[in-house]
Amino acid sequence: MGEQWNQLEQQFMDYTKEMSQYEEAIGLMFWDLRTGAPKKGVEGRSDVIATLSQKVHEMTTSVEMKGYIDELKGNTNDPIIQKSIEECEKNYNQYSKIPSEEYKEYVSLQSKSEAVWEEAKEKNDFEMYRPYLEKMVEYNKRFAEYWGYEDHIYNALLNNFEPGVTVDVLDQVFPKVRKELTNLLQKIQTSDVKPNPSVLTGEFPKQLQQDFSLEILNRMGYDFEAGRLNETVHPFAIGLNTGDVRVTTKYDEADFRTAVFGTIHEGGHALYEQNIDQKLAYTPLAGGTSMGIHESQSLFWENFVARTEPFWKNHFDLFLANAPETFRYVDFYDFFNAVNEVKPSLIRIEADELTYCLHIMVRYELEKALINSEIEVQDLPKLWNDKMEEYLGVRPTSDREGVMQDVHWSGGAFGYFPSYALGYMYAAQFHSAMKQELDVEKIIGKGDFDQIRSWLTENIHQYGKMKKPLEILEDVTSEKLNPEHLINHLTEKYQKVYNF
Amino acid sequence: MGEQWNQLEQQFMDYTKEMSQYEEAIGLMFWDLRTGAPKKGVEGRSDVIATLSQKVHEMTTSVEMKGYIDELKGNTNDPIIQKSIEECEKNYNQYSKIPSEEYKEYVSLQSKSEAVWEEAKEKNDFEMYRPYLEKMVEYNKRFAEYWGYEDHIYNALLNNFEPGVTVDVLDQVFPKVRKELTNLLQKIQTSDVKPNPSVLTGEFPKQLQQDFSLEILNRMGYDFEAGRLNETVHPFAIGLNTGDVRVTTKYDEADFRTAVFGTIHEGGHALYEQNIDQKLAYTPLAGGTSMGIHESQSLFWENFVARTEPFWKNHFDLFLANAPETFRYVDFYDFFNAVNEVKPSLIRIEADELTYCLHIMVRYELEKALINSEIEVQDLPKLWNDKMEEYLGVRPTSDREGVMQDVHWSGGAFGYFPSYALGYMYAAQFHSAMKQELDVEKIIGKGDFDQIRSWLTENIHQYGKMKKPLEILEDVTSEKLNPEHLINHLTEKYQKVYNF
Known part of the structure; x- marks a missing residue:
């Protein structure tokens, strides 16, 4: 591949390869910390991660990097190099516009703040957490000014997670979705159909859940090599390199859904990373x-494949073969309806397919107002509950189940939450496009997911960061x-399940 | 700790800490490659390891490092800094004395040579391997000249693994050991006692072996946190940092000895690394x-604790509780004698406690003669067998079971093998010293290993590289x-087992 590169291009690609390699080492340490690293080694290991992260940060904002950007931007015939330069420029600007002292203070405050959040959540003590959250908001407002923006200060933050998506886009879309979903929710709540989730919640040994999850991952086309x-x-899910994309799951022996749908969800993320074009390996676009x-990729598999009727029609026998005897006499539609039960609840990560986006609306509206200085941190608990x-x-009866449930804000991740709701919309829009080319229901019904996986790879996975999110979508x-x-999608689905 | 350091000392310790951190990341990647890293990620991961290793190599031989050595050697009041500087100087000399082009060629040849060795061993084709081995010998002879030595060229290589131990030391000791061991072997082979290893080799499920191994590790004082x-x-065993020292083992369901004695052996290595003084963490002495x-530490636990009569007297019940029913009627002494069976065999890593050192003598004599140019690589197969x-x-009937059985030479590790036999002698000598202070047999018989572990920590573990090997020994x-x-030790032991 390198033959057609000139010397400068080669140097730039070597430079970014080295950065990717540090990130791979960091990724493995991160994975290891969560999969059994011994407790007493954690402090030292965290320092190793910090040292390597510092290295990546230095390289991201170095004079050398600035040189590559200035020399190569718009001045290369290789599209991979052009896009890599754009990606590096984005990161260069993001970090180098913040005074380095201020950035250091912020990084140090971040870990402190996350630790305080954890304790405060445990103790249900918002006042303990408040000063840290206030500082995180202040830093992010200042950073947004450094980065610059058009129209809305919050756009500067959105841009970190979903480049191209703006407040104007969201404000056109979110209220509409909210209105339709609350309408749907009302119909569901007044329906006579009451799915019975207790048909799903018998004792289910971990090993059996794992066997079933592994088989589904395998059928999805997840490459175990x-x-x-x-x-x-x-x-x-974590992509260390394109040949090493790991998935983790959690087992609840009283509720197999946690592991099974969790594995499928993370498997969807993993398929994305496993199928990025090899030409992009170890570039900034990988x-x-x-x-x-x-x-959108994880949700596609979770909701548009694994919560559908044809999926369970095809996999019910496999499920029963892996499930304990107690599941043997469950009626298929009792099972299927229970899998698609809608039930408003307090905790986002436990939400069903319909109410999930409503959780996101709450967060989006509040964080936008915070960054716009329309509300204060101290007002959050009440506004959240309202x-x-x-x-x-x-209505939450404690802040632990309310405004303090998520880690995101404690680490300063404002502008992140909308991505989740966008993921739902992207997935649905991809699903419609796929249906124009493939008989998706039939394919799912046959359990032969290769065509689905190939379509996603062809249209989405392979590009890595070669295309921006809205560019891919369009x-x-x-x-x-x-x-x-x-x-x-949701209307059709729940009309069927709830019979309205 | 840093308070009493001046600015230069602090910079030096920061510099070496960064090196240790890279090494920790490399160590984790190494561990991961051997415990389940997916196949398709290996090539990329190996390059990440190479990049970080290159970083460490650069720092080891940098102008900055030379500056620290010149400024601080003999010019610091802190013994940790003084010893760290000496360690860094040793490494600086080792690498910087070799022309960098030559070293690069060597590193590249090393991996090629190891790969060829693996294939040649598989095919039992010494001729295929010979040219690589010849090159490895040539490089090592040249390197020895670069490094310099007194009396014997082989001393330069020994110094890499066992600083302070010379050909004169070994030649005074090894022939004597060889003579006594072959005498002992003769007595054993003419004894009427014939231990029956078949009492040990019934089907033994992995999980049960693991439970027993974990319990023994726990009793040894291995810290699972x-x-x-x-x-x-x-x-x-691998020490990533003093709070993260991992052990691996291999299970043979037809022979529990592999896992049990293997775990104890690696556990002995791990106890060493877990109990190095915290003050040395992230210094070159850790x-x-x-x-x-x-x-000596792994062998102490394996041979001087876990192959003794009091050990098995104390642990036989625990063993039976973990073993399958078929073991229930084994007589204690049949069991104990079988655990201590002596049986000359072709493969070093499967050798018993007595014949192991004889395997080492073969290798030592041959590699010394190779480096001294007294024999040629092409003569090795016959000389080995003789x-x-x-x-x-x-007498081996194939080179696969003869001269090609070990990986060491293929990677250029000449001067390494004597360490194994030295480990036996050190362990025995430590054991004698320990017996002067503790009633070792009685302690082992009570299964309370804390006093043993503490003695080893007090006398050996805690110092890390603060003391040279012979300094510790003396x-x-x-x-x-x-x-x-x-x-x-061996005479007493086998007199009892073989009744001569």
């Missing part, structure tokens, strides 16, 4: 293009972000 | 002081290297 499945407290597109009551009809679906696909 | 046990093809002293026949009474035992301790 390029990955492995481990157990962690919080499930995740990763998912945005949080939202990444989430919005939860308004959109979901449930190239694949020939339209702009359109929430109707999600709304239609 | 600072380590973990995994399964690998080749067992090893590791075992030599291959031989390290081996010596095996002479010392052990068994400080602890108040005498120079003395093979009589090993000879006495």
Whole structure:
């Protein structure tokens, strides 16, 4: 590949390869910390991660990097180098616009703040957490000014997670989705159909759950020669290199859904990373293009494949073969409806497919108002509870189950939450496009997912960061972000399940 | 700790800490490659290891490092800094004396040579391997000249593994050991007692072996909050930092000895690394002081604790509780004698406690003669077989079971093998010293190993590389290297087992 590169291009690619290699080592240490690293080694290991991260940070903002950007931007015939330069420039700007002293203070505050959040959540003590959250908001407002923005200060933060998506885009889409979902929710809640989740919650030994999860991963096309499945407290997928993309899951012996749908979800993330074009390996483009597109891939498999009727029709026998005897007499539709139960609840990560986006709306509206200085941190607990009551009809009785439930803000990740809801919309829009080319229901019904996986690879996975999120969306679906696909999908689905 | 350091000292310690951190990351990647890293990620991961190793190499031989050595050597009040500087100087000289082009060629040849060795061994084709081995010998002879030596060129190589131990030392000790061991072997072979190893080799499920191994590790004082046990093809122990020292073992369901004695052996290595003084963490001194002293720690636990009568008297019930029913009617002495069976065989890593050192003699004599240019690589197969026949009474019928069985030479590790035999002698000498202070048999008989572990920590572990191997040996035992301790130990032991 390198033959057609000139000397400068080669140097630049070597330079970014080295950065990717440090990131790979960091990634492995991160994975290891979560899969059984001994407790007494953690402090030292965290320092090793910090040292290597510092190295990457230095390289991201170095004079050398600036030189590559200035020399090569718009001045190369290789599209990989051009896109890599753009990616590096984005990162260069993101870090170098912040005064380095201020950035250091911020990084140090971040870990402190996350630790305080954890303790405060445990103790249900928002006042303990408040000063840290206030500082995180202040830093992010200042950073947004350093980075610059058009129209809305919050755009500067959105740009870190979902480049191209702005407040104007979200404000056109989110209220509409919210309205339709709350309408749907009302119909569901007044329906006579009451799925009975207790048919799903018998004792289910871990080993059997694991066998079933591994078989589903295998059928999805997850390459076990390029990955492995481990157990962690919080499930995740991590791409160390394109030949090593690991998945973790969590087992609840009283509820197999945690592991099975969790594995499928993380498997969707992993398929993305496993199928990025090999030509992009060890370049700055060897990763998912945005949080939202990444989430669209996990949600596609979780909701558009694994929560569908044809999927369970095809896999019910396999499920029963792996399940304990107690499941043997469960009626298929009792099972299927229970898998698709809608039930407003307080905790985002436990939410069903319908109410999940409403949880995101609460967060989006609050964080935007915070960054716009329209509300204060001290107002958050009440505002959170009010919005939860308004959109979901449930009201937290503690901040632990309310505003303090998520780690994101404690680490300063404002602008991240919208990606989750965008992931739902992207997934639905991809699903509509796929249906124009493939008989998706039939394929799922046959359990032969190769065509689905190939379509996603062809259209999305292979590009890595070669295309921006909205560019991929528009190239694949020939339209702009359109929430109707999600709304239609959910309406059709729940009409069937809840019979309205 | 840093308060009493001046600015230069602090910079030096920061510099070496960074090196240790890279080494920790490399260590974790190494561990991961052997405990389940997916196949398709290996090539990329190996390049990451190479990049970080290159970084460490650059720092080891940098102008900056030379500056620290010149400024601080003999010019600091802190003994840790003084010893660290000496360690760094040793490494600086080792690498910087070799022209960098030549070193690069060597590193590249090393991996090629190891790969060829593996294939040649598989095919039992010494001729295929010969040119590589010849080159490795040539490089090592040249390197020895670069490094310099007194009296014997081979001393330059020995110094890499066992600083302070010379050909004169070995030639005074090894022939004597060889003579006594072959005498003992003769007595054993003419004894009427014939231990029956078949009492040990019933079907023994992996899980049960693991439970028993974990319990023994626990009793040895292995800290599970600072380590973990995994399964690998080749067992090893690895210290990532003093709070993360991992052990691996191999399970043979037809022979529990592989896992049990293997775990105890690696556990002995791990106890060394877990108990190095915290003050040395992340300095150049945070590791075992030599291959031989390290081996003395694993052998101490394996042979001087876990192959003794009081050990099995105490642990036989625990063993039976973990063993399958078929073991229930084994007579204690049949069991104990079988555990201590002596049987000359072709493969070093499967050798018993007595014949192991004879395997080492074969290798030592041959590699010394190679480096001295007294023999040629092409003569090795025949010489190997002749010596095996002479010392052990068994003659390999293939080079795969002869001169090609070990990886060491293929990677250029000449001067390494003697460390194993030294480990035996050190362990025996430490054992004698310990017996002067503790009633070792009684302690082992009570299964309360804390006093043993503490004694080893007090006398050996804590110092890391603060003391050179022979310095530790003499400080602890108040005498120079003395093979009589090993000879006495083996004589007493086998007199009892074989009744002569």
